Amino acid sequence: MSEKALMELKATNGIVLVYNNRVVIKRKGLFAFASQGIKGDTTFFYSNLSGVDYKKPGMTNGYMRFITAGTANYNSKTGLFSSPMSSAQDPNTVILRAFNRKIPALSEEVYNLIMKKISEMQTPFNVAAAVSSADEISKYKTLLDQGVITQNEFEQKKKQLLNL
Numbered sequence: 240m241s242e243k244a245l246m247e248l249k250a251t252n253g254i255v256l257v258y259n260n261r262v263v264i265k266r267k268g269l270f271a272f273a274s275q276g277i278k279g280d281t282t283f284f285y286s287n288l289s290g291v292d293y294k295k296p297g298m299t300n301g302y303m304r305f306i307t308a309g310t311a312n313y314n315s316k317t318g319l320f321s322s323p324m325s326s327a328q329d330p331n332t333v334i335l336r337a338f339n340r341k342i343p344a345l346s347e348e349v350y351n352l353i354m355k356k357i358s359e360m361q362t363p364f365n366v367a368a369a370v371s372s373a374d375e376i377s378k379y380k381t382l383l384d385q386g387v388i389t390q391n392e393f394e395q396k397k398k399q400l401l402n403l
Contacts, residue, residue: 248303248342248349250333255303257352260284260360262305264333281330283307285353285360293350294335296343301335303350372400 244256244263256263264281283305292304335346376397383393 246349246352248345250303251300251336253333255333255349257349259356262353264305285356288357290357291350291353295347296335296337296339298337300337301343301346302332303335303346304329304332306331375400
């Protein structure tokens with residue numbers, strides 16, 4: 240059974256699928272094939288993303304470009320009726336079609352969710368939580384050694400702290 244995407248955004252040169260821990264650009268369709276060839280899907284884990292360059296479509300096409308360390312410096316541009324082929328060929332960019340009533344609002348929702356996920360994955364809290372969990376386990380181990388809690392209680396708390 241495959242994981243269901245939280246959100247899906249159909250773009251001109253692919254489909255953006257948003258999951259809990261990653262974003263996938265699925266290259267599907269004629270324009271995706273014309274611009275990307277048979278490269279296949281591109282996966283970005285939130286922990287590896289530096290950000291997302293986003294231009295909301297409106298009177299002109301928009302785009303969503305995923306930025307990682309070492310990302311080639313493409314100049315994403317969009318035009319009134321089409322976008323330069325260089326933008327469409329960027330493996331980290333999807334072109335968002337202008338003049339489609341649903342795409343602007345949906346693309347903004349997708350963008351906001353992705354930025355939220357990136358923020359959650361990259362906060363110092365995650366590092367502090369890992370250290371804090373180790374400290375908490377150590378404290379519970381002391382309580383176990385002192386006979387204050389049972390082995391079963393210690394194991395349950397340890398599993399809870401380690402998210403097992």
